[in-house]
Amino acid sequence: MADFRVDDSLCTGCGLCAASCPELFEVGDDNKAHVKPQGTCDKDPDEIVSECPVNAITAE
Numbered sequence: 001m002a003d004f005r006v007d008d009s010l011c012t013g014c015g016l017c018a019a020s021c022p023e024l025f026e027v028g029d030d031n032k033a034h035v036k037p038q039g040t041c042d043k044d045p046d047e048i049v050s051e052c053p054v055n056a057i058t059a060e
């Protein structure tokens, strides 16, 4: 499992990542996506990264 990060300065809180991978991302009260501790998603990391419309997600 890749190590995912969300750049708060870019995230618009659209919720697409949380809808796509609900066990990995959640949108907080700050209207920013956060990576859940120990979160997982079966999708390919490149696909997860590419689904963010503002390129706020990175994977290492």
Ligand code: SF4
Pocket (backbone or CB within 6 Å): 006, 010, 011, 012, 013, 014, 015, 016, 017, 018, 027, 032, 033, 051, 052, 053, 054, 055, 056, 057
């Ligand atoms: S898809 Fe991108 S912009 Fe939308 S909530 Fe997730 S990280 Fe933020």
